[in-house]
Amino acid sequence: MLSEKVSERIGQLRLTIGAKLVSLIAVLLLTSIITLVWLSTRMFIDDNTALIQQMNSDTANGLASEMRNQFGNLSEKARILGAMMLEHQNKGSRAYQEFFAGDQDLSGVFLYQKSAATEAKLIDSVVSVETKQSADPQGVRALKVLMGGGGFSLPQLEKGDVQVSKLTLPDGSAGIAVGLPLIKSGNVFSHLLIIFFKQSLVSRSFSNNDLVTTFMVDRKGQLLAHPDATRLANHPDASSLGVVQQLLQGFNNGQTRYVDSESKQVRLGSFKMVGFGGLGVIAELPEAKAFEAAHKVQYRSMLIALIVLSLSFFAGYYFSGTITWPLKELTAAAQKISEGDFNIHLQPKGKDELATLSESFNHMALGLVERDKVKETFNKFHNKEIAEKLLSGEVKLGGERKEATIFFSDVRGFTGMSETMAPEEVVEMLNEYMTRMVRIIRAHHGIVDKYVGDAIMAIWGVPIGRPDDTSNAVKACLEMRKELAVLNELRISRGQAALRIGMGLNRGSVVAGNIGSDEKMEYTVIGDSVNLASRMESMTKEYGTDLLISNNVRTVIKNQFIFEQAPSAMVKGKSEPIEVFRVVGYVDEQGVQHKVETPYSSY
Numbered sequence: 360m361l362s363e364k365v366s367e368r369i370g371q372l373r374l375t376i377g378a379k380l381v382s383l384i385a386v387l388l389l390t391s392i393i394t395l396v397w398l399s400t401r402m403f404i405d406d407n408t409a410l411i412q413q414m415n416s417d418t419a420n421g422l423a424s425e426m427r428n429q430f431g432n433l434s435e436k437a438r439i440l441g442a443m444m445l446e447h448q449n450k451g452s453r454a455y456q457e458f459f460a461g462d463q464d465l466s467g468v469f470l471y472q473k474s475a476a477t478e479a480k481l482i483d484s485v486v487s488v489e490t491k492q493s494a495d496p497q498g499v500r501a502l503k504v505l506m507g508g509g510g511f512s513l514p515q516l517e518k519g520d521v522q523v524s525k526l527t528l529p530d531g532s533a534g535i536a537v538g539l540p541l542i543k544s545g546n547v548f549s550h551l552l553i554i555f556f557k558q559s560l561v562s563r564s565f566s567n568n569d570l571v572t573t574f575m576v577d578r579k580g581q582l583l584a585h586p587d588a589t590r591l592a593n594h595p596d597a598s599s600l601g602v603v604q605q606l607l608q609g610f611n612n613g614q615t616r617y618v619d620s621e622s623k624q625v626r627l628g629s630f631k632m633v634g635f636g637g638l639g640v641i642a643e644l645p646e647a648k649a650f651e652a653a654h655k656v657q658y659r660s661m662l663i664a665l666i667v668l669s670l671s672f673f674a675g676y677y678f679s680g681t682i683t684w685p686l687k688e689l690t691a692a693a694q695k696i697s698e699g700d701f702n703i704h705l706q707p708k709g710k711d712e713l714a715t716l717s718e719s720f721n722h723m724a725l726g727l728v729e730r731d732k733v734k735e736t737f738n739k740f741h742n743k744e745i746a747e748k749l750l751s752g753e754v755k756l757g758g759e760r761k762e763a764t765i766f767f768s769d770v771r772g773f774t775g776m777s778e779t780m781a782p783e784e785v786v787e788m789l790n791e792y793m794t795r796m797v798r799i800i801r802a803h804h805g806i807v808d809k810y811v812g813d814a815i816m817a818i819w820g821v822p823i824g825r826p827d828d829t830s831n832a833v834k835a836c837l838e839m840r841k842e843l844a845v846l847n848e849l850r851i852s853r854g855q856a857a858l859r860i861g862m863g864l865n866r867g868s869v870v871a872g873n874i875g876s877d878e879k880m881e882y883t884v885i886g887d888s889v890n891l892a893s894r895m896e897s898m899t900k901e902y903g904t905d906l907l908i909s910n911n912v913r914t915v916i917k918n919q920f921i922f923e924q925a926p927s928a929m930v931k932g933k934s935e936p937i938e939v940f941r942v943v944g945y946v947d948e949q950g951v952q953h954k955v956e957t958p959y960s961s962y
Contacts, residue, residue, distance in 0.1 A: 388667065389664075392660075392664035392667065393664070411627055411644065412614045412627060412629060414571070414642075415571065415614065415627065415628060415629035415642040415643065415644070416612070416614060416629040416631075416642075418571055418573060418629070418642040419573070419612070419629045419630055419631040419640050419641065419642040420612070420631050422564060422565070422573055422575075422631070422640040422642070423631040423632065423633045423634070423639075423640045425564055426561060426564070426575065426633045426635070426638065426640060427633050427634050427635055429560065429561060429564075430523075430537065430633070430635040430636070430638075431635065433462075433465075433537065433554060433556065433560075434537070434539055434554075434635075436458065436462065436465070437468050437537075437539060437552050437554045438539065438541065438552065439458075440458055440468045440485060440552075441468065441470055441541050441550070441552045444468070444470045444483045444484075444485060445470070445542075445550070459487045459488065462556075464556045464557040464559065464560040465487060465554070465555075465556050466486065466487050466489070466490050466498070466528050466529070466530075466534060466555035466556055466557060467484060467485065467486035467487060467490050467498045467529075467554075467555040468484065468485050468486075468552060468553070468554055468555075469481055469483075469484040469498065469502060469552070469553040469554075469555075470482055470483040470484065470541075470550065470551070470552060471513070471550070471551040471552075471553065472549060472550055472551075473517055473547065473548065473549050473550070473551065474549070478513070479513050479517060479551055481499075481502070484497060484498065486498055486529075486555075489530050490528070490529045490530060490555075492530075493528075493529040493530040493531070494529070495529035496529070498529045498555060500529070501526060501527065501528060501529050501555065502553070504526060504527070505524065505526045505536050505553075508524065508526070510524035510525070510577070510579065510581065511524040511536060511538060513538070513551070516538040516539075516540060516548070516551050517540070517547045517548055517551065518547060518548075519540045519543070519547075519548055521537070521538060521539060521540070521635065521636040521637075522536075522537070522538035522636065523535065523536070523537050523538075523577050523578075523583070523635075523636035523637070523638060524536050524577065524581075525558065525577075525581065525582075525583055525595070526555070528555055528557065529555075532557060532558070532559075533557070533558040533559075533591075533592075534555055534556060534557055534558050535555075535556060535557075535558050535560075535561065535583060536553055536554065536555055537553070537554045537556075537636065538551060538552070538553050538554075539551070539552040539553075539554065540552075558583070558584065561575065561583065561584045562584045562585070562586075562591075564584070565584045565585060565586050570644045570648060571642050571643070571644045572586065572642070572643055572644065573586070573640065573641065573642045573643075574586070574597070574640075574641055575633070575638060575639065575640050575641070576597050576598075576603055576606070576638070576639050576641065577636070577637060577638060578607070578636070578637030578638070579598065579607075580596060580597050580598025580599075580600075580603050580604075580606075580607055581595050581596060581597070581598075582594075582595045582596075582597050583638065599620050600617065600619065600620075600628075600641075601615055601616075601617025601618070601626075601628070602615050602617060602626070602628030602629070602630050602641050602643060603630070603639075603641065605630065606630040606632070606639040606641070610630075610632075611631070611632050612629070612630060612631045612632065613629070613630055614627075614628070614629045614630075615627075615628055615629075615630075616628075616646070624645045624646070624647065625645070625646040625647065626643045626644065626645055626646060627643065627644055627646055628641055628642065628643035628644075629641070629642050629643070630642075685714075685716075685717060688705055688717070689705070689716065689717065692705055692724075696723075696724065702724075703721065703724040704721055704724075705717040705718075705721055758870050758871065758872025758873075759870070759871055759872060760868060760869070760870055760871075761820055761821045761822075761824065761868070761869055761870075761871045761884070762820055762824070762866070762867070762868055762869075763818050763819060763820035763821045763824075763828075763866070763867070763868075763869045763871070763884055763888070764818065764819040764820055764828050764829045764832040764864065764865070764866045764912065765816070765817075765818055765864070765865050765866070765867075765869065765884065765888055765889050765892040766800075766805065766815075766816065766817040766818065766819070766832055766835075766836070766862065766863070766864050766892065767814065767815070767816055767862070767863045767892050767893045767895075767896035768796070768814065768815045768839070768860055768861065768862045768863075768896060769813060769814045769860065769861050769896055769897075770792065770813040770814075770858055770859070770860055771858075771859040771860060771861060771900065772859070773812070773813040776856065788855075788858075789813060791846070792813075792846065792858060793810065793815065795842050795843075795846055796815060796839050796842065796843075797815070799835050799838045799839050799842060800815075800817045800835050800839075802835075802838075803831040803832070803834055803835035803838070804819065804825060804828070804831050805817045805818065805819050805831065805832060805835055806818055806819070806821070808883055808884065809881075809883065817832075817835075818869075818884055819831055819832045821869070821871040821884055822871060822882070829866055829912055829915040829916050830915075830916045830919055832864055832912075833864065833908065833912065833916055833919075833920055833942060833945075834945070836862050836864060836906050836942065837906075837942065837944070837945060837955045839860075839862065840905060840906065840955060840956075840957055840959075840960050841955060841957065843858060843859075843860060843905075843957070843959055844957035844958065844959055846858065847958075847959060857959065858959075859905065859959050859962060860905055860959075861896050861897070861899030861900060861905055861906075862896060862899065862905055862906045862907070863892050863893065863894070863895030863896030863897070863898070863899065863906075863907055863908075864892060864895070864906070864907070864908040864909070864912050865888050865889075865891045865892035865895060865908070865909040865911060865912060866888070866909065866911040866912045866915060867886070867887070867888025867891070867909075867911055868886060868888060869884040869885065869886040869888050869889055870884065870885050870886050871883070871884045887932070888911075890932065891909065891930065891933075891937070892909075894930045894931065895907045895908075895909060895930075895939060898928060898930075898939065901928075902925050902926075902939070902941070903961055903962050904925075904941050904960065904961050904962075905959065905960045905961070905962075906941065906942050906960070907925065907939045907940065907941065908922075908939070908940050908942060909937065909938070909939065909940075910937070910938040910939075910940070912940075913940050918946065919945060919946055920942055920943075920944065920945045920946060921942070921943040921944040921945065921946065921952050921954065922940040922941065922942060922943065923940065923941040923943055924938065924939075924940050924941075925939045925940060925941055926939075927939070943955070943956065944956070
């Protein structure tokens, strides 16, 4: 029972517009801010990831190139020393002294020879002064440790595979050994070189700044150079790192995101093969440190969002009242109008949309009062332009004499054509044709008076005249000529017959007024000028043209168009022949003549 009462109570709750507005504002702001913060942070992180990976890649590529040059230069020096040793030059000679004096990091060069029946044996060596002064003056013990350590393989070196391994130099310092094939004999190398040099030669190139850590590993993932000397001495195995694992899989270069198994940190790393002895260079940094700024921005943005949301909530609550009260007034006014009470006058407050709506309500109420008065009058007229002018007071009811230009047009052969077509096709054809023609008439300020089957009657100059009415009427006829050609191309493409029309244009005095009964009235024009325009349209059949105009029309616009005088003709109701003219084209403002003729303008 209690749950049912609670449910019923909730169902009866009614949220006010103010509460809805505040809730909507809160939801929209919260959604927008959270989305904006998330998107901006995500884009910032994505952009930073790309930049950081590019930075790591550039760093790794630069170090790989530097190491390749260092090892390449060192190898060239060693090979020169090896050649001198093969020539059995005096070890105390100046040439040897210059080699070690010019490269303080070089500790010794050892020459091995491999015969077919025996293993490779040390046949000669040359060492630095520091090595000579050490407890292992010839470096023999260091060589023995190197060969037994497992990181250096003479058999592989004999096959031509360069060997690189770290070792402890005779003077007790950290060093690196490089094995180089020297002279090839058959499928193997008969003479081999082993170089000892100080690890500092390469370590000084690797740094550990605030962001990026760089280091170098051999082909087994053992550290050869690292900015952290403790890590280099106590934890030399780096093969478990994700970035090193990818390098050991044989990729030349790449980027990866991985979790450090020791620190459990997510890191962004790039690697690049040096191109010497299977060495690889890595540049990496912790992801947390890389995106520390982004997370700070995210936290501050969320804090600002919370403050903005709180302020927006109170502002929305305050301003919602400025909306709800006018809406209540509008609701009451709408209720009155629905009951037929149009006596409404709202008092708009302010200049916002609600004030505009209140004023519109007042105008609407006045309009509804007037509606009943003009409804019957409006319904008597089918022509929109005429009706609008009547309602606006521009045209008086009753007849008046006007000077007008009258237009008649007719589709040639329509009766025979319609007999071979289905009624639906006839209607479709007329609608398509009249839509295009009427659009042109109205675009040139003409008024369509009536449709009689396929015929169109239009007038210029009534109820409101323009100085260029006659010119507009002729321009409309030329445009209709061109539009008919466009329509015929469309009809022919659809397999339909082309249309031909006749147009007659006359200018003269007419009586314009409302003709009809009490039930239905029509604004139109009557008079001899109208009859003559109709007869001229019929005469186009005899003259084989689509447009004839009277001399009254030509006299008004004779400098604006190109005419050809047709033979005079007698028409019913006229005692004298009338002059008629064909319209060939028009004359532009620069006085240039332009012909407007189509395949359907003459026949």
